[in-house]
Amino acid sequence: MVAFDEMTGMGTELRPAYDALDRWLKEAPPEMLALRRSQAELFFRRIGITFAVYGDEESTERLIPFDIIPRVLTKPEWSKLEKGLRQRVTALNMFLADVYGPKECLKAGIIPPDLVYRNACYQLQMVDFQVPHGIYCHIAGIDVVRVDADTFYVLEDNARTPSGVSYMLENREVMLRLFPELFAMHRVAPVDNYPDQLLATLRSVAPRSAPSDPSICLLTPGQYNSAFYEHSFLADKLGIELVEGSDLLVKDDVVYMRTTQGPKRVDVIYRRIDDDFIDPLVFRGDSVLGVPGIIGAYKAGNVTLANAVGTGVADDKAVYSYMPEIVKFFTGEEPILKNVPTFRCREPEANAYVLDNLEKLVVKEVNGSGGYGMLVGPHANKAQIETFRRKLKSHPEGFIAQPTLALSTCPTFVASGVAPRHVDLRPYVLSGANGISCVPGGLTRVALKEGSLVVNSSQGGGTKDTWVIDA
Amino acid sequence: MRIKISHSITYAYDEPVRQITQILRLTPRDHDGQHVMSWRIEPNIDGRLRAGQDPYGNLVHTFSADGPISGLSIQVDGVVETLDLAGVVRGAIERVPPEVFRRDTLLTAPDDALREFAVAATRTDATPLAKMHALTEALHSEMTCDRSGQRNGIGAAPAFAAREGIPQDLAHVFMTCARQLGLPARYISGYVAASDALPLAEGAHAWAEIHLDDYGWIGFDCANGLCPIDTHVRIAAGLDFADAAPVRGARKGGSGENLAVSVSARKAGSRQVNQ
Numbered sequence: 001m002v003a004f005d006e007m008t009g010m011g012t013e014l015r016p017a018y019d020a021l022d023r024w025l026k027e028a029p030p031e032m033l034a035l036r037r038s039q040a041e042l043f044f045r046r047i048g049i050t051f052a053v054y055g056d057e058e059s060t061e062r063l064i065p066f067d068i069i070p071r072v073l074t075k076p077e078w079s080k081l082e083k084g085l086r087q088r089v090t091a092l093n094m095f096l097a098d099v100y101g102p103k104e105c106l107k108a109g110i111i112p113p114d115l116v117y118r119n120a121c122y123q124l125q126m127v128d129f130q131v132p133h134g135i136y137c138h139i140a141g142i143d144v145v146r147v148d149a150d151t152f153y154v155l156e157d158n159a160r161t162p163s164g165v166s167y168m169l170e171n172r173e174v175m176l177r178l179f180p181e182l183f184a185m186h187r188v189a190p191v192d193n194y195p196d197q198l199l200a201t202l203r204s205v206a207p208r209s210a211p212s213d214p215s216i217c218l219l220t221p222g223q224y225n226s227a228f229y230e231h232s233f234l235a236d237k238l239g240i241e242l243v244e245g246s247d248l249l250v251k252d253d254v255v256y257m258r259t260t261q262g263p264k265r266v267d268v269i270y271r272r273i274d275d276d277f278i279d280p281l282v283f284r285g286d287s288v289l290g291v292p293g294i295i296g297a298y299k300a301g302n303v304t305l306a307n308a309v310g311t312g313v314a315d316d317k318a319v320y321s322y323m324p325e326i327v328k329f330f331t332g333e334e335p336i337l338k339n340v341p342t343f344r345c346r347e348p349e350a351n352a353y354v355l356d357n358l359e360k361l362v363v364k365e366v367n368g369s370g371g372y373g374m375l376v377g378p379h380a381n382k383a384q385i386e387t388f389r390r391k392l393k394s395h396p397e398g399f400i401a402q403p404t405l406a407l408s409t410c411p412t413f414v415a416s417g418v419a420p421r422h423v424d425l426r427p428y429v430l431s432g433a434n435g436i437s438c439v440p441g442g443l444t445r446v447a448l449k450e451g452s453l454v455v456n457s458s459q460g461g462g463t464k465d466t467w468v469i470d471a
Numbered sequence: 472m473r474i475k476i477s478h479s480i481t482y483a484y485d486e487p488v489r490q491i492t493q494i495l496r497l498t499p500r501d502h503d504g505q506h507v508m509s510w511r512i513e514p515n516i517d518g519r520l521r522a523g524q525d526p527y528g529n530l531v532h533t534f535s536a537d538g539p540i541s542g543l544s545i546q547v548d549g550v551v552e553t554l555d556l557a558g559v560v561r562g563a564i565e566r567v568p569p570e571v572f573r574r575d576t577l578l579t580a581p582d583d584a585l586r587e588f589a590v591a592a593t594r595t596d597a598t599p600l601a602k603m604h605a606l607t608e609a610l611h612s613e614m615t616c617d618r619s620g621q622r623n624g625i626g627a628a629p630a631f632a633a634r635e636g637i638p639q640d641l642a643h644v645f646m647t648c649a650r651q652l653g654l655p656a657r658y659i660s661g662y663v664a665a666s667d668a669l670p671l672a673e674g675a676h677a678w679a680e681i682h683l684d685d686y687g688w689i690g691f692d693c694a695n696g697l698c699p700i701d702t703h704v705r706i707a708a709g710l711d712f713a714d715a716a717p718v719r720g721a722r723k724g725g726s727g728e729n730l731a732v733s734v735s736a737r738k739a740g741s742r743q744v745n746q
Contacts (some may be wrong), residue, residue, distance in 0.1 A: 117570035124526035124567060249490070249723070251535075252519065281494050281719055284577075292721030293492055296533065 003406040004148045005420050006071060015149075017072045017469060020185045025069070025411070025418065033068070036178050037413060040066055043174050065462035066171060068178070071410045071423055071444040075189075078440055078468040081144065081152055081427070084336030086436050087327060089140050089429045092159055092314045094330035096136035099313060100126045110329045111322045119319070120367070121312025123275060125282060129299055131308045133205045133433040138306040139198070139270075140429045141165075141442075144337065146408040153338045153405065154323070155424060159315040160307060161272045164463075165428050166230040168443040169194060169237070171465040187470040189440035194428070195237035197439065198270075201432035202238075205304050206267045214267035217241040217257055219248070221273050221289045231272050238270075245273070250293030253300035268304045269294075275309050317366045317400045318344060340405060345396040354401040355392055358385050361401040362453075363392070376453060378404055407453055410464065412446055422447045424455050425466065441466035472555075472701040473508070473739040474664040478547040478675065478732075480718060485727025487539035491518075493720040496660065496707040497547050498530040502563035504556040505705060510549035516540060527714065528564035529707040538724065545718075550739055551704045558690040558698025560680060560705070569682040571710070572655035578711040579647040579656075582628040589648035599654060603681050603691055606648055611696030614641055618694075620674065620732060624712055638677040638694040639712050645693045646679045646711070655682040659690065660715045662704040664736040669695055669702055674734045675717065680708065704736065 005011060007018040014022055044063055073081070098105050099116050106113045116122050141162025143155040172191050176183060199216070206214035220231035222244050235242035241257060248266065249256050256263035271278060277287040279295040297303045313319065319326075321342035327335040343350040343361070354361060358377050365373035375388040392399055409420035427442030444464040445455035455461040478497070499507050514520065518536025525531045534545070575581060592609035593602035615635040627643035630636035636644070646656035657680050665673035678692035678699060690699035699705070709715035 113568070114570050114573070117568055118574050120574055120576075122571075124571065127526055127566075250492075281492060281721055285713060285719060293535075 003420070003422065004146065004408045006146070006408050006410040006423070009149065017074045017077075021070070021072060021182070024182060024185065033413070037068055040068055040174050040178055043177070044170070047170065064167065064457045065448060066174065067412045067421075067446055067448075067462050067464045068175070069411050069413060069418070070175065070182075070465040070467045071425070071446075072186075072467045072469055073441065075468060075470055078189075080336070082438055082440075084152065085142055085144075085427055085429050085438055087331055087333060087336050088142060088154060088157070088323070089137065089431055089436060091323070091327040091330045092137050092140065092157060093135055093431055095326050096159075096308070096311060096314050097131075097134055098330070100136075100310060101128065105326065105329055108329065110325050111319065115316075115318055115322075116313060119313050119316055121275070121310065121316060123310035123313075125295060125299070126308070126310040132207050132301070132304045135205055135431050135433065136308040137311050137314065138201055138205060138308075138431050140431070141426045142429060143424055143426050145405055145424045147406055148408075151338065153340050155340060155405075156317070157315040157320060157323070158426070159311040161274065162426070162428070163227040163230055163272075164426055164443045164445075165194065166233040167463050168428070168439075168441070168466070169233075171443075171463055175465045186467065189468040189470075191439045191441055194439045195234070197430055197437045198234070199238045199240070200434070201430040201437070202268050202270055202304075202306055204432035204434050205306060207301055207304055209301070210267035215257070215265060216268040216270065217243045217248075217266055219243055219245065219269050219271040219273055219291075221245075221277065225272070227272065234270075240270070245289050245291045248291045248294070250291060250297050253293070253297045253302050255291070255294060255297045255303045266303060268306065270306050275312065278305075278309070317342075317364055318346065318397075321400060340402045343401040345392055345399040345401060348396075350401075351392060351396045354399075355389060358388060360404065362404050363388050363399055363401045366398050366400060374454075376404065379452070404453065407447075407455075410444070410446065412448070412462075412464070414448065414450070419450070421450070422453050422455065423464070440468035472664065472666070473550060473552050474662070474702075474704055474736055475550050475739040476548065476662055476664075476704065476734070476736045478662070478734045479544060480547075481542070481544040481731045483542045483729045483731075484540065484725045485729075486725050487541045488722045488725030489538040489540075490535070490723040491538070491540055491543065491720065491725075492533065492535040492722070493545075493718055495532040495534060495545065495718055496525070496529050496715060497545075497717050498532065499549070499551055499661070499704055499706050500528070500530060500564055502705070503561040504554045504559070504701075506552045508550040508552055510551075511547070513546045513548075515544040515546065516542075524566075525709075525714075526566060527708050528566040529709070529715065540725070553701040553704060555701040557700075558692075559686060560688040560690060563688070563705075569655040569688075572657045572682065573650055573653070574710060575647070575650060576711040576713070578624065578626045578713065579643050579650065580626070580628060581647050581651055582632075585628060585631055585644070585647050586651050588631070589651040592648070593652065599652075599681075599683050600686065600689070602652060603649065603654070603683075603689070606645060607691045607693045607698075608696060610641060610645055610648075610693040614644065614693070616641055616694040618671070618674070641693045642677045642679045643711060645691060649679070649681050656680070657682075657688075657708045658711050658715050659705055659708050660712070660717055661706045662734065662736040663695070664702045664704070664738060666702045666738070668700060672702070673736055675732070676703070677712070678703070 141158040218235040282295040345351040363375040407422040412421040624639035627647040630640035649656040663672040663676040707715040
């Protein structure tokens with residue numbers, strides 16, 4: 001499979017965005033590059049930016065490999081992408097307001113009702129509840145991949161508690177420190193205003209009854225969560241308290257934070273705990289991570305949760321397959337970003353095709369994430385394919401399948417030197433009462449194994465700095 | 472049948488509790504087969520008791536109190552007039568489309584044994600209604616029901632593997648099978664009064680309701696091997712026990728919780744019946 005390369009197109013040109021970078025790479029002494037790479041690693045170790053891999057007993061915390069060659073987008077490329085992202089996130093929020101409200105899109109037949117009603121992420125608690133300022137998905141991470149110079153596909157919408165933005169910020173900081181000469185050669189759009197934008201977004205969605213300077217905190221499941229580093233990093237950058245469930249209490253439907261000066265009222269909670277664990281009185285009773293009564297306070301209108309409860313119904317992979325229709329229905333516009341053609345295995349004809357073509361397709365669990373529960377047909381062995389064949393026959397409704405896309409590649413340092421590796425991009429889109437914002441770029445993830453298309457950090461992926469430059 | 476219910480739930484703590492919140496689903500609503508004559512919930516300590524509804528339309532009371540609390544008792548008393556409608560539930564508050572009740576939940580997660588049993592037990596029956604009756608009978612004879620009230624539920628698959636469980640487990644097993652057959656199934660918590668028909672069944676109970684296109688919701692009680700009759704008082708519905716549990720609570724501090732429950736559900740005195 002020949003993939004579009006971010007630097008060389010189909011291998012025959014040097015794309016203008018990479019002109020200066022290419023020269024620099026050719027001129028830079030190999031010893032200098034090796035030194036900078038080891039400095040970058042040292043830097044990440046020192047700041048302690050790690051992630052946990054579930055099921056890996058040897059080390060609970062690992063460093064995500066960082067590649068020093070940036071991924072570069074030109075301003076016009078980004079502008080088009082950003083327009084598509086804004087449209088997509090607008091549609092996601094309208095879809096959520098609709099399925100928890102008037103259900104027009106179900107009545108109009110845009111999406112089969114059972115896909116919503118039978119979805120465990122469709123939270124009945126949210127039906128006919130008005131969320132503050134009408135916004136459900138305050139923070140979205142939209143995974144996009146590129147297949148040629150002009151075409152971006154959305155691979156996944158992450159509308160629950162998307163992570164990774166700390167890497168976007170840290171990657172840039174490391175690059176600025178290690179390669180000031182590169183930034184002197186390019187006009188790279190800054191990303192360091194993300195924390196300010198996030199804080200502004202969270203402030204804007206405080207309950208109307210809250211004071212003009214609302215009290216905001218970040219609720220984490222705690223230090224054993226894979227993204228705990230990010231939680232503490234963001235709380236620090238935003239200047240808000242980092243709290244665990246046991247630090248919050250609810251009295252008369254009001255949420256308070258325990259402080260040394262006594263309980264302090266909380267107005268907005270940036271929560272990084274999943275719906276199922278957030279309130280043991282309403283969701284899983286065995287959760288010790290959550291806050292008993294927080295849903296009562298939420299529904300009384302006394303606190304804003306970001307993201308809202310129940311956003312998972314919008315990023316479900318089966319619902320994903322209807323996103324082009326959803327975008328059209330709610331925005332009245334043609335979707336700017338494409339959807340990967342998706343076979344819904346719940347439909348018998350589609351499943352029959354998938355079963356016949358497993359070795360060519362990517363099969364995903366409808367409710368899976370992080371690259372778990374996924375079959376990449378072209379890279380799978382016979383046993384893996386047969387395992388999925390059995391699963392598809394017994395619960396077809398739990399799966400979707402997609403053709404393997406030729407994800408674009410980007411030059412990347414590997415053992416043998418610089419070689420193309422497949423990348424994706426996760427831009428972060430913020431929705432507040434004052435509109436949508438999106439810092440230029442996002443997090444580029446790179447599959448470090450040759451030929452691999454799986455960029456997830458839990459599956460051997462790394463990251464790169466992402467540049468949007470004035471060409 | 473006019474049924475008088477008295478239900479007391481008593482918690483004692485070795486170490487006093489600092490703060491307690493309880494979600495109580497202990498209040499019936501009217502439908503064609505039952506009419507609530509009187510009902511009262513009374514905690515024996517000072518606190519805040521607020522009434523509301525959950526997404527299913529169940530009546531919910533939220534009780535919260537600050538400590539130190541060394542014990543708490545909730546007393547529920549009421550009288551309900553019931554009719555035998557052969558398990559058909561009409562005129563109930565329905566806030567959730569039947570399709571929702573086809574979801575699997577933690578307590579009703581199917582395994583291969585349940586999938587096979589659901590199909591095998593209903594193979595010879597033509598209509599969904601006949602299939603559900605067959606399933607009720609099959610589970611009634613296949614599984615032993617522990618009515619001691621001394622145990623917690625363990626979920627459908629483990630209970631079915633053991634061929635034994637409390638009424639909650641049997642309801643979950645039944646629901647899991649029904650959902651496997653493509654039918655919406657919901658969990659019902661309630662009471663059963665002692666009667667000639669069910670002399671041993673008195674107390675808090677659990678059964679299931681299945682949504683059939685031609686009939687709407689119909690109850691099936693596999694612990695007793697029948698559709699609910701006028702001995703059954705329906706309290707709350709949900710996707711599984713966790714949604715319809717009579718009490719869900721959270722407390723701060725305290726330790727050594729001891730729970731005592733007593734329920735009486737009897738035919739109300741003949742004086743009322745003769746009037």
